[in-house]
Amino acid sequence: MIPTPDLSHLRPADYEHVYEPAEDTFILLDALEQDEELLKSIQPRVALEIGSGSGCASSFLGSITGPSSVLYLCTDINTHACSCTQATGRQNKIPLDSIHTSLSHPFLSRLRHSVDIILFNPPYVPTHQEEAFTAQTERDIGGAWAGGADGMQVTERFFPQVAELLSPRGRFYLVAVAQNDVPAIQRRMRAQYGLDSEIVLKRRAGREHLSVVRFQR
């Protein structure tokens, strides 16, 4: 049993601007824990989380794969989230390198086919397209969930980057909900980028039917 990261240093004021870990976070943690042996066996050197928010998922990953064995890169467009990620890393003694940026843009030229673990719990909630766009521009808490039509607006933008970044032995974990049309995502990733996938965990939380999908070359 891997303990859930200590988030006691985060305050209600932090959660006004940063997404507080919830069921969608926990299903990702559970999927990573279930894959513990696999994650260790690929001997990861570089991990990258997109939209790291509180830093909970990367800290958890760090307790699986070890604080000194992997470089943990965490990006977020929300500056408050970047600070929380950094603080959560320190609190849990996992060095998380927090970078304020959109998706993985500044790493694309140097990390081609070099990232062994990619985590993305995206803004997956279907909303009006305009709402998702505004949320990303405002770079605040709304950007953590507003996903535009079918909840895929931000996720879709990241897929080509996954294909660029993923190492030959790498794994990409994506959180999705039923409205995102998971089978269609899997078909498209296979057809466009040659990435195979499987659903590693599925769970209903309130109205949301959550899945964690794992992709590989």
Add this chain to the structure above:
Amino acid sequence: MVRLITHNLLACHAKGCTTNNFPLEFKDVQVVLRESEFNPEFLRGFMPKIEWPALLGAARELGDTSLPDQLPEMLDDDFLKALHHVLLEIHVEEGIMICPNCQHNYPILNGIPNMLLAEHEIA
């Protein structure tokens, strides 16, 4: 925290800036040293990803001259310890990273690099 391991992976991604956009140059930096666990296996595994001249240049910019000009063929413990210190223990907390090509400034605040671009600057 901007450690040199991360600096070695960051390139300017402004619109149209595709050559000579790496490594970013440091300016007005404040550096803090923080000890971290020495893991030779990690360093050996990470070596192939390092751009040596960029790392060497950045380390010297920050006043650390412990690394050799050329990457040694034998990765012995003395070398790996120096590499560990340069890659993982030097933290740039404040300052600016400047693109050598387009001169775009990426500020570092409280150890977090701001690599965001305005909408019209995105490639």
